[in-house]
Amino acid sequence: GENVEQHPSTLSVQEGDSAVIKCTYSDSASNYFPWYKQELGKRPQLIIDIRSNVGEKKDQRIAVTLNKTAKHFSLHITETQPEDSAVYFCAASWAGNTPLVFGKGTRLSVIA
């Protein structure tokens, strides 16, 4: 089955700096890669996703890149703000038809 590795487990950045979180997946058939943000005690919220037919997707300060050959994808947050502090999870699935397999999460702290 699919296995998703996520790094780093914790990340601290100064407000205004960029943050990068990286994930690798094992199943080359996976072709859907969402990122979720989870604040303490709350639901995971979808912040961006990418499908394997594109290499990069951007939404304001958030971008995701995908390297199918290397089987890794990354989340980039620019101009970080304190409200970006949360746990971020990457995930992977095949054709959206299989359940999402999540990484272990990255606890991002943005220091004002």
Next chain:
Amino acid sequence: GAVVSQHPSWVICKSGTSVKIECRSLDFQATTMFWYRQFPKQSLMLMATSNEGSKATYEQGVEKDKFLINHASLTLSTLTVTSAHPEDSSFYICSAREVVLMPQHFGDGTRLSIL
């Protein structure tokens, strides 16, 4: 759009009690719903996948007689933790998907504490 409602948000009960958690898709029809369990500071672990009108598919290691899942309609799935014990205490989250290739949307979760 794509709102998933989960109730109750918090349950505290005695050991041996059965607890039912509801997951509803409010503004879309969810052909598939998923149930996850999350321990503190850990990732989401898939427990089971349920498709409307059919039996749930459980992940390895999840006791189907312990965690009963029903997906009787396109907007409602329920998880019943039967004869709950302290080790069942956890944060349970459902998610719903309208059709394949569509994103999964999560409920607010249920924090279950068994005394």
